[in-house]
Amino acid sequence: xxxxxxxxxxxxxxxxxxxxxxxxxxxxxxxxxxxxxxxxxxxxxxxxxxxxxxxxxxxxxxxxxxxxxxxxxxxxxxxxxxxxxxxxxxxxxxxxxxxxxxxxxxxxxxxxxxxxxxxxxxxxxxxxxxxxxxxxxxxxxxxxxxxxxxxxxxxxxxxxxxxxxxxxxxxxxxxxxxxxxxxxxxxxxxxxxxxxxxxxxxxxxxxxxxxxxxxxxxxxxxxxxxxxxxxxxxxxxxxxxxxxxxxxxxxxxxxxxxxxxxxxxx
Ligand SMILES: Cc1cc2nc3c(=O)[nH]c(=O)nc-3n(C[C@H](O)[C@H](O)[C@H](O)COP(=O)(O)O)c2cc1C
Numbered sequence: 001x002x003x004x005x006x007x008x009x010x011x012x013x014x015x016x017x018x019x020x021x022x023x024x025x026x027x028x029x030x031x032x033x034x035x036x037x038x039x040x041x042x043x044x045x046x047x048x049x050x051x052x053x054x055x056x057x058x059x060x061x062x063x064x065x066x067x068x069x070x071x072x073x074x075x076x077x078x079x080x081x082x083x084x085x086x087x088x089x090x091x092x093x094x095x096x097x098x099x100x101x102x103x104x105x106x107x108x109x110x111x112x113x114x115x116x117x118x119x120x121x122x123x124x125x126x127x128x129x130x131x132x133x134x135x136x137x138x139x140x141x142x143x144x145x146x147x148x149x150x151x152x153x154x155x156x157x158x159x160x161x162x163x164x165x166x167x168x169x170x171x172x173x174x175x176x177x178x179x180x181x182x183x184x185x186x187x188x189x190x191x192x193x194x195x196x197x198x199x200x201x202x203x204x205x206x207x208x209x210x211x212x213x214x215x216x217x218x219x220x221x222x223x224x225x226x227x228x229x230x231x232x233x234x235x236x237x238x239x240x241x242x243x244x245x246x247x248x249x250x251x252x253x254x255x256x257x258x259x260x261x262x263x264x265x266x
Contacts, residue, residue, distance in 0.1 A: 007133045012182045014138025015069045017171025022075045026135050030075070030170070033131030034124040045083060045113075046121035049156060051076040056155065063151050064144035064167065065242045073169035075137075078145060079125045081117035083109035084161040108261045109161045118165045125166050132170050138177060142167040144242060149249040160260045163253050 022030075027050075034048060051057055054071070061071035070076065087109055099106040109117075129139045145152065145167040152164050190200060190208040200208065209229055226232040237243060 003134075004130075007130060010182070011129070011133050012138075012180065013140040014171065014173040014177045015140050015169075016174045016177050017069070017073055017138070017169075018174055019072075020074065020172050022137060022170060022172075026132075026137065027075060029135075030128050030131045030137070031077075034077075034079075034128040037120075037124040037127040039120045039123070040116045043086060044120065045081065045086070045117035046124055047080045047082040047085070047162065048124070049078040049080070051078065059155065060142075060145070060167070063148045063155075064142050065147060065245075067142065067144065069140075070142060070167075070169055073140075073171050075132075075170035077125070077128060077168050077170070078156070078164055079121040079166045079168070080158070081114060081121045081163045081165045082161070083113050083117050084159045087161055109257070110261070114163065114257070118163070121165045125168055128170075129168060136172065137170050138173040139168050139170045142169060144246070147242065147245045147249045149253045153253075160257055163250075 031048065031050070035044075039045065051060065057071045057073070057076055060076070061068050064070060090106070096106045125141070129141075132139050143166065145164045149164075152158065156164070158164070186208050190204060220232075222228075222232040223235045226235055
């Protein structure tokens with residue numbers, strides 16, 4: 001249809017990279033694409049850290065649920081939801097004094113602010129993914145960066161109102177990755193609704209998973225004890241150790257945010 005849609009429709013995650021660096025001008029363009037993403041109130045409620053240190057990549061490969069390919073990615077970008085920068089700026093601009101004069105206490109970042117900052121960070125990340133794809137550079141998100149909050153906070157020197165929401169590994173795909181079949185998606189009617197939300201019936205689910213059950217299970221072996229795809233996914237993803245750790249870690253971050261606020265909010 002057009003080259004942008006070609007890129008979006010043909011993209012797939014890439015988890016094995018050629019041992020070939022990403023040229024600086026391409027890296028700059030990928031980061032510039034992230035920075036041009038839409039951002040709530042034009043506030044850029046995110047920060048990006050470019051991991052150039054191999055030891056840090058090695059650590060991340062372990063702390064992000066033991067995924068060795070992270071250490072081999074030529075470009076690793078971390079995306080943080082960041083309200084600290086604005087909060088610091090508010091203070092520098094004497095907002096506390098302003099609030100005092102109005103007999104108010106200065107508001108601190110809360111739940112909605114964090115969610116908005118997460119939106120900003122992820123939208124920026126996806127711009128980077130598409131820009132990379134346009135150069136033939138593959139990528140893979142790493143959600144596990146939300147795990148081990150305490151370790152990552154120390155590793156990256158994070159202040160309270162900064163939360164690592166995502167990480168993206170980039171690199172040229174190996175031949176095997178280029179040839180890998182693009183994963184299926186659920187059909188549109190189960191995901192996109194008109195005007196009101198639609199809860200799915202047992203029949204709808206049967207139909208929804210038909211595609212997946214037909215496409216992947218040739219090599220999909222259910223986890224021990226699972227009798228169907230739902231049970232398999234529950235055990236593999238939803239109740240897995242990494243999901244539990246992710247929730248523990250996110251809770252820890254929220255708690256330290258809450259303690260700093262000292263007013264019961266987050
Ligand atoms: C928020 C998020 C977190 C993800 N985390 C991981 C991860 O930790 N490790 C990994 O190998 N892939 C990760 N992925 C990639 C997904 O597994 C991948 O997008 C999905 O299987 C669909 O495949 P596709 O991107 O090739 O279409 C993540 C993707 C997203 C959007």
